[in-house]
Amino acid sequence: TTDKIVVAIDGPAGSGKSSVSKAAARRLGFSYQDTGAAYRALAWYVAERGIDTADEAAVVEALRDFDYAIGIDPDNYFVRVGGIDVEEAIREPRISAIVSSVARILPVRAYLVELFRHVIETSDTPGIITEGRDITTVVCPDAPVRILLTASEEARMARRSAEISGQSAADVAKNLLSRDAQDSRVVDFMNAADGVTVIDSTDLDFDQTIQAVVDLIDAQAGESAS
Numbered sequence: 069t070t071d072k073i074v075v076a077i078d079g080p081a082g083s084g085k086s087s088v089s090k091a092a093a094r095r096l097g098f099s100y101q102d103t104g105a106a107y108r109a110l111a112w113y114v115a116e117r118g119i120d121t122a123d124e125a126a127v128v129e130a131l132r133d134f135d136y137a138i139g140i141d142p143d144n145y146f147v148r149v150g151g152i153d154v155e156e157a158i159r160e161p162r163i164s165a166i167v168s169s170v171a172r173i174l175p176v177r178a179y180l181v182e183l184f185r186h187v188i189e190t191s192d193t194p195g196i197i198t199e200g201r202d203i204t205t206v207v208c209p210d211a212p213v214r215i216l217l218t219a220s221e222e223a224r225m226a227r228r229s230a231e232i233s234g235q236s237a238a239d240v241a242k243n244l245l246s247r248d249a250q251d252s253r254v255v256d257f258m259n260a261a262d263g264v265t266v267i268d269s270t271d272l273d274f275d276q277t278i279q280a281v282v283d284l285i286d287a288q289a290g291e292s293a294s
């Protein structure tokens with residue numbers, strides 16, 4: 069069939085979801101959708117407008133003129149709000165610190181879930197990899213390929229520390245753990261749902277992890293097409 073191959077990937081912070089999904093998509097000629105970027109962009113936007121994330125009604129209200137755009141071509145990735153490039157700004161510690169409090173607001177999730185599905189439906193490549201926390205369970209529970217990408221806490225902290233400068237390893241670890249704990253109250257991304265394949269990247273290097281994901285997509289997408 070010519071049906072588009074939908075790939076869903078979830079996992080905790082630092083497991084390698086974004087970098088691995090982007091590289092696998094590039095290798096397969098697929099699109100790549102980073103859903104965490106949408107939650108981060110909304111957190112950036114409400115902060116910009118001086119809205120306290122504890123004021124849930126005000127955050128939901130802000131969705132009305134949240135003008136969000138993301139690039140799903142792995143070779144042309146961008147994140148914009150109101151035409152402003154926020155790709156770097158949304159990774160700042162001040163945004164990481166508030167993003168969970170935006171993501172726990174259920175009308176926000178409902179709104180973004182619809183947006184993610186629309187992006188998947190309107191993508192025009194042979195397949196699309198979408199990664200986040202609730203893609204295998206909520207956004208695309210029927211996707212032919214569903215993966216939970218994990219790694220030991222130690223490995224995840226080490227990977228993140230290596231990326232972030234200007235923050236001590238202890239601070240990076242503390243922030244990551246508290247974000248995972250907050251996020252876990254809203255969606256379970258630590259345990260694989262029925263039918264979801266776990267790829268544990270603790271002992272895999274970056275290329276081996278990409279290969280494991282690509283192999284699984286080749287195997288499972290082929291299976292569901294026949």
Ligand code: CDP
Pocket residue numbers: 080081082086103104105107108167168169171199200201202203247251
């Ligand atoms: O890359 P990292 O693991 O740091 O996080 P991210 O994927 O950029 O996601 C940022 C935040 O968005 C998470 O901590 C969650 O609060 C939220 N998120 C979510 O609730 N559901 C998703 N599908 C993706 C992200």
Ligand code: CDP
Pocket residue numbers: 079080081082083084085086087088227228231269272273274275277
């Ligand atoms: O999106 P998520 O928070 O799950 O992770 P990421 O930002 O894609 O990955 C965090 C870092 O881990 C990146 O710098 C990757 O290159 C690195 N990584 C690694 O060193 N070994 C792996 N097997 C997978 C990712």
